[in-house]
Amino acid sequence: MSATQTVVLKLSVPDGANAEFDALQDVVAELVTQALSKSYSTKLTELPAYQAVRAQDAAYQGRVALALATxxxxxxxADYRSGYTIxxxxxxxxxGTLGLTEDDYLRLFRLYNLTFSAAVPSPYLWPYFPVALTLAQLSRLVKKQGRLGQPMREYLGQLLRYSATxxxxxxxxxxxxxxxxxxxGEQQAPTVAFVEGDPFGKQLNQFLAGLNPLAAAEWAGLLQLWQKATTGQPTAKLRKALDASSSAIGPDAVRQQGRAWLQLLADIPVVEQPQVHEYGNGTVYNYxxxxxxxxxxxxxxxxxxxTVQPLADAALLHLxxxxxxxxFRKIPGKGPLAPGLGNACLLALSQNGLPGVAALARVRSKIRQTNTQELIARYIAKESQQLGVSPAEIEDMAVPDFGLEQDRRVEExxxxxxxxxxxxGKAEVQWQKAGKSLKSAPVALKSTHAAELKELKDAQTQTQQTYAAQRDRLDRSFADERRLPWPWFAQYYLDHGLLRLLTQRLIWRFHYPDGTHRxxxxxxxAWQDANAxxxxxxxxxxxxxxxHPVLCDAAEVLAWRGLLEAHRLRQPLKQAFREVYLLTPPEERTRTxxxxxxxxxxKQxxxxxxxxxxxxxxxxxxxxxxGYDSEIASLSLPAHDLTAEYWVSExxxxxxxxxxxIYHYVSTDQVRFTRGNEPVPLPEVPPLAFSEVMRDxxxxVGVASVGNDPQWRDNGGLAQFRDYWESYSFGDLGEVAKSRKLALERLVPRLKIGRxxxxxxxxxxxxxxxxxYKIHLGSGNILMEPxxxxxxxxPDRSAKTLGASDVFLPFEGDAVLSIILSKALLLMDDDKITDQTILRQL
Incomplete structure (x- = not known):
């Protein structure tokens, strides 16, 4: 034993404080000596000294426990090794089984420094006290004697309040x-206490305190079960207990209160708290x-x-x-805000049939974590398997229409x-009274029709979210080359209250039974071709x-573009004006x-x-x-049994x-396609899939390249990449920029900047x-002549962009196009510029 260990075991205990320690000091010393010198593979329970203690009766073992606690x-x-071993x-x-009384357990808790005095350090600065195991032993004693003495009951009340902090x-x-x-068993309702460090814990405690004794007993029983939700999914035993407790209270009551608590959780603000840590060497770390x-x-x-998972109605699913x-909101330096709770929500949605699948589709578009997106995909696939349809089909079936008919829903x-x-693409609520339009919801309805107003507001929000999610789903589906049976298309797209608006503004290819298409x-x-x-x-x-434009020749693509412009029809996603990427001779030579x-x-x-x-x-x-100095971004293309890969390096x-x-920057490398980890020759990749991957x-590149950052060079950048910044900022145009150029050639003559x-x-x-001034059509960066x-x-990204909002575009405008127009409008009147940062450069 070390000198420190000997000091620990030969402690001078105050007179009369612990006679057991004096009597059993040698036993404790031998236990610790053998434990400290044992091999890694030897268990504590195999030590001769420990087995000798276990051979004694429960009363003796209890005295040894008190001596060890002393x-x-x-x-x-400084005695961390001895402390850990003891x-x-x-x-x-x-x-095991110890012969200890309530008074003995009180002595143990006090030896653990659980005296709730500010003068005594928290026991969690010294983490080796087995408090939970001691409470488990005490619970055995309570089961046996069926009661608690007043001193222990008061002490446990203090411990409950202390542990709630x-x-x-x-x-x-x-x-x-x-x-x-x-x-x-001496109180009518189970004892349940929640931490009051956030609004949710405070609300739960206030709720229980305001109930009558009978209701308090039922609700406390349910809320006590919630404290056991420490696993990824409820066990069968806990699931059964939750359902039984909900039934005892009443499903409607649980559903109603559940809505209120879920709304509270959704409304709790996420507050950033600046922190400062000072190291011993004088270094200060701010986070x-x-x-x-x-x-x-x-x-x-x-x-x-x-608990609310099997009780979910439309309102609960929305919450x-x-x-x-x-x-799953991303927190800097941490990751998702509360992934455990978020996964519980996803599980609940996945257990609610088609409405739940629709909700999963809405939330998937807002989540950036790959593993979570894959989890949602598995939930959707599982539900589709149960119904005997494909995941794509179940997503079609799950899209709610929110009561829309002819793009509207009327409520009296x-x-x-x-x-x-x-x-x-915008969901809004318009109000009228006696045929006269109103600017907003009448104030009088907030007291007479509060529930209906909230339901309408929720419907508006969900309609907007669902529309955006379905638009993005269609935009990502080109590469699948999915063919829908006409009856399915008519039911779930063309005649659908919400998808109808998307469907009727997109171009579709009709495949006839004889093998032809239009x-x-x-x-x-009516359905019309490019020539009306x-x-x-x-x-x-x-x-x-x-x-998709890759499916036909350039003349037909131009005809479709002309038709859209002639009818001033804005497509919800870029289709007729979509960029096309065809295989080039260099790619034919590199093959794979x-x-x-x-x-x-x-910017990574x-x-x-x-x-x-x-x-x-x-x-x-x-x-x-x-071990990584490179990474691969990959996209699964299951319709073609392919995986697209984009290689990047730190x-x-x-x-x-x-x-x-995390590295700020990555450099890009090859694009490949693989099947079963084997490279696939590019000429064998379906042209539509190839085009969509290259477009992505x-x-x-078009968005994340440092060449798009007007401040990158002036803010330091990386010196060795200055030439790249120059060449990208003012060099050749990519396909997206070429499409932008075509749009600007049409737009500029119609705007006031045209002159x-x-x-x-x-x-x-x-x-x-x-x-x-010369504004680059790719990056939006500016050079001044001569x-x-x-x-x-x-650009001020928080301000409304000028130039594009009042001009018809037959496709969703891109951000750089709007920035180019805004800069042009500013620079044509450069004599009116007041911004000193710009004036110093002029």
Whole structure:
């Protein structure tokens, strides 16, 4: 034994404080000596000294436990090895049967420093006291004698209040303390206490305190079960107990109260708290924490979600969807806000049939974590298997229509008429009284029709969310080349209250039973081709496919674009004006890979977000030892049994990583397609799938490239990549930028900038009063003539973008196009600029 260990075991105990220690000091010393010198493979219970103690009666073992607790009480942090060993020995004894009385257990708790005095350090600074095991032993005693003495009852009440102030092990202690008090059986309702470190815990305690004794007993029994929601899914035993407790209270009452608590959880603000940590060497580290729920109350919230899972109605599903989105909100340096609670919400949604699948589809579009997106996909696939349909089909079936007919839903509320209208992708509510339009919801209805108003507001929110989710689903579905039977298409798309608006503004390919096909758009109440000629329906034996410009020649694509412009029809997603990526001669020569999108420098976090948004799988590269210096972003193409890969590598230069060790930048490499981990020759990849994958990758580069950041060079950047920034900022145009150029060639002459602007090569050239400016059509960056001096103008992304909002576009406008128009409008009147940052450059 070391000198420190000998001191610990030869403690001088105050007179009369612990006679057991004096009598058993040698026993304790031998136990600790053997435990400290044992091999790693030897168990404590195999030590001769321990087995000798176990051979004695329960009373003797109880005295040894008290002696060990005394020794442990006198350990200091410097005696950590001895303290840990003594704690293990005491814990081992407490797993057996000890002959201890209530007074003995009170002595043990006090030896653990659980005296609730500010003068005594918290026992969790010294983590070896087996408090939970001691409470388990006490519960055995209570079961046996059926009661608790007043001193112990008062002490446990103090412990319950004390344990309600912390997290971690204190959660287990609080639950065990409640269990012991409940075993005594002297109160009408079970003892349940929640941490009041957040609004949810406070609300639960207030709720229980305000109930009558009978209701309190029923609700406390249910809420006590919630504290056991520590696993990923409820066990069969807990599921049965939750259902039985809900039945005892009444499903309607649980459903109603559950809505209120879920609404509270959805409304609790997520507050950033700045923190400062000072190291001993004088270094100061500033960081932030984010307050939402205390750890123990997050567990309780999972229990709430599990309870309402089989009771969910439309309102509950809406709240579960909102809470799931909130829980997977990304927190800097941490990850998802509350993934355990979020997963509980997803599980609850997955157990609610088609409405639940629809909710999962809505929430999936808001989640960026790949593993969570895959979890949602598994839930949808499981439900589709049970119904005997494909995952895509069940998503079709699950889309709610929210009561929309002809793009609207009309509600009569008293003397007022509310119309929920879906137009141009926006859900809004319009009000009328006696045929006269009103600006907003009448104040009088807030007291007479509060429930109906809330339901209408929820319907508006869900309609907007569902429309966006389904639009994005269709936008990602081109590569699948999915063919829908006409009856299915008619039922779930064309005649659907919500999807109808999407369907009728898109071009579809009709496949006829005889093997022919025609392309058609629903226009002026009939299906027409690109020349505005009628197109016959394919019939019940025919199929329908979402049209893509790669499926036809350039002349037909131009005809469709002309038709859209002539009828001023804005498509909900870019289709007729969609960029097409065809195989190039260099790609035919490289055969199995494309370098078209290689050698770019991307902002990694922005690239990661875009990749997840488009359904790609990617792991952030970090400056830590995990053996990676490269990564692959991959996209599964199950319809073709292919996987697309975009290779990237870390940029390890000049400390280019953030506080969490994640690299700021990655450099790009090849695009490949594989099947079963084997490369597939590019000419064998279906052209539509190839085009869509390359479009995604072009989007990643076009948005995440440092060349798009007007401040990157001036803010330092990476010196070795300055040439790349220059070449990208003012170089050749990619396919997206070429599409933008075509749009600007049509737009500019119609705008007020048209009299001083023109398209020249890769630039929009604007003549101002001070200079002539060249705005690059790819990056939106600016050069000033005559010497191509760089002009840095950072767009205000919070302000409404000028230029595009009042001009018809037959497709969803991109952000860079709007930025280019805004800069042009500013620079044409450069004599009116007041911003000093810009003026100093002019």
């Amino acid at each position: 020794a442990l009480n006198h350990c200091t942090p 704690g293990e020995l005491l814990g081992a004894l407490l797993r 912390g997290q971690g092990d204190l959660i287990k202690i609080r639950l065990k303390t409640q269990e012991v008090l409940n075993l005594a 932030s924490t984010w307050d939402f729920l205390m750890e123990s109350n997050a567990i309780v919230a999972k229990g709430l979600v599990w 579960l969807t909102a809470l799931a989105s909130k829980c 509320l008293g003397d007022y008429t509310a119309t929920l209208l879906l137009a141009d 392309d058609a758009l629903y226009l002026d109440g 000629q009628p197109v016959p329906l394919p019939g019940d034996e025919g199929h329908v496919q979402l049209w 890979y494309s370098n078209r999108m290689a050698a770019h420098l991307l 976090h922005q690239f990661n977000s875009l990749a997840k948004l488009r359904g790609w799988r990617y792991r952030l590269l970090g400056a830590y030892d995990k 940029v390890n230069a000049d400390g280019a990583w953030n506080d969490t060790g 990758v072009d989007l990643f 001083v602007s023109e398209i020249k090569g890769n630039f929009l050239v604007v003549k101002g009063h001070r200079h002539t 010497n191509d001096q760089y002009l840095c103008i950072v």
